[in-house]
Amino acid sequence: MSSVFDALSHPIRREVLELLKRGGMTAGQLSDNFPVSKPTMSGHFAKLKAAGLIRGENRAGHIVYTLNLSTLEEAVMGFMNRMGISREGEAESGPETEISQ
Amino acid sequence: MSSVFDALSHPIRREVLELLKRGGMTAGQLSDNFPVSKPTMSGHFAKLKAAGLIRGENRAGHIVYTLNLSTLEEAVMGFMNRMGISREGEAESGPETEISQ
DNA sequence: ATGGTATTTAGGCATTATCCTAAATAAGGA
DNA sequence: TCCTTATTTAGGATAATGCCTAAATACCAT
Numbered sequence: 001m002s003s004v005f006d007a008l009s010h011p012i013r014r015e016v017l018e019l020l021k022r023g024g025m026t027a028g029q030l031s032d033n034f035p036v037s038k039p040t041m042s043g044h045f046a047k048l049k050a051a052g053l054i055r056g057e058n059r060a061g062h063i064v065y066t067l068n069l070s071t072l073e074e075a076v077m078g079f080m081n082r083m084g085i086s087r088e089g090e091a092e093s094g095p096e097t098e099i100s101q
Numbered sequence: 102m103s104s105v106f107d108a109l110s111h112p113i114r115r116e117v118l119e120l121l122k123r124g125g126m127t128a129g130q131l132s133d134n135f136p137v138s139k140p141t142m143s144g145h146f147a148k149l150k151a152a153g154l155i156r157g158e159n160r161a162g163h164i165v166y167t168l169n170l171s172t173l174e175e176a177v178m179g180f181m182n183r184m185g186i187s188r189e190g191e192a193e194s195g196p197e198t199e200i201s202q
Numbered sequence: 203a204t205g206g207t208a209t210t211t212a213g214g215c216a217t218t219a220t221c222c223t224a225a226a227t228a229a230g231g232a
Numbered sequence: 233t234c235c236t237t238a239t240t241t242a243g244g245a246t247a248a249t250g251c252c253t254a255a256a257t258a259c260c261a262t
Contacts, residue, residue: 010249010250036250036251036252037251037252037253039251039252039253039254040250040251040252043249043250043251044250058258058259060259060260061258061259061260062259
C-alpha cells in the first residue's frame with residue numbers, strides 16, 4: 001500500500017495513470033506527453049509497475065502499458081474509508097474534537 | 102494538490118491523519134505513537150500542515166493538531182474522480198483497452 | 203546478417219527526504 | 233525569577249529521488 005502512495009506522489013506518474021484511463025498506450029506514446037527523457041519516463045513506469053498500478057506487455061517490439069485500476073481503488077479508497085470518507089457521503093463517525101488529555 | 106500526495110506518501114504521516122480522525126491531539130500525544138524522535142515528528146507535522154491536511158493551534162503551552170478533512174477529500178477524491186472512480190460506483194467510462202497506434 | 207526503432211539499464215550528479223542529537227524558544231507554575 | 237515541560241529549529245549524516253547522456257538490449261524488416 002505504501003508503494004501505491006509513493007507512486008502517486010509524483011505528478012508525472014499521476015498523469016500517466018490519467019492518460020491510461022482511455023486505454024493502453026506504449027511507453028513511447030506516453031513519453032511524448034512529458035518534457036523529460038525516455039529513460040526518466042522508463043523509471044516512472046517501473047515505479048508504477050512495482051506498485052501494481054500498471055501492467056506492461058510486449059507486443060510487436062513495443063511495450064503496451066495498461067492501467068490496473070483495482071490496485072488504485074483498493075489502496076486509495078481503503079485509506080479514504082479508514083479516514084471516514086466513504087463512497088456514499090461525507091464523514092461517517094463525526095470527529096467530536098474532544099482533546100483527550 | 103501535489104503537496105497533499107507528497108504528504109500522504111509517508112506511512113507515519115498517513116497514520117497521524119488516522120489518529121486525528123477521532124479528534125484533536127497534541128504534538129506530544131501524537132509523537133508517543135511512533136518510534137521516531139519528536140523533532141522528526143515535528144517535521145512530519147510541518148509537512149502535513151503545509152499541505153493543508155492538519156491545523157495547529159496553541160493552547161495552554163501545548164499545540165493541538167486537528168484534521169482538515171476537506172483538503173484530503175478535495176485532493177484525493179478529485180483525483181479519483183478524474184480516474185473514473187467516483188463515489189457512486191465502479192469505473193465510469195469503461196476503458197476499452199484499444200491501442201491507438 | 204544489417205540496420206532501424208523502441209525501450210531499458212548503467213553510471214553519475216544534484217536535490218530532497220528522513221532521521222538523529224543538541225540547542226533554542228515558548229509558556230506555565232512554584 | 234527559575235525550573236520544568238512542550239515543541240520547534242539548527243546542523244549534519246545517510247539514503248532516496250529525479251534527472252541526464254551513453255550504452256545495452258530486444259525486436260522487426262530488409
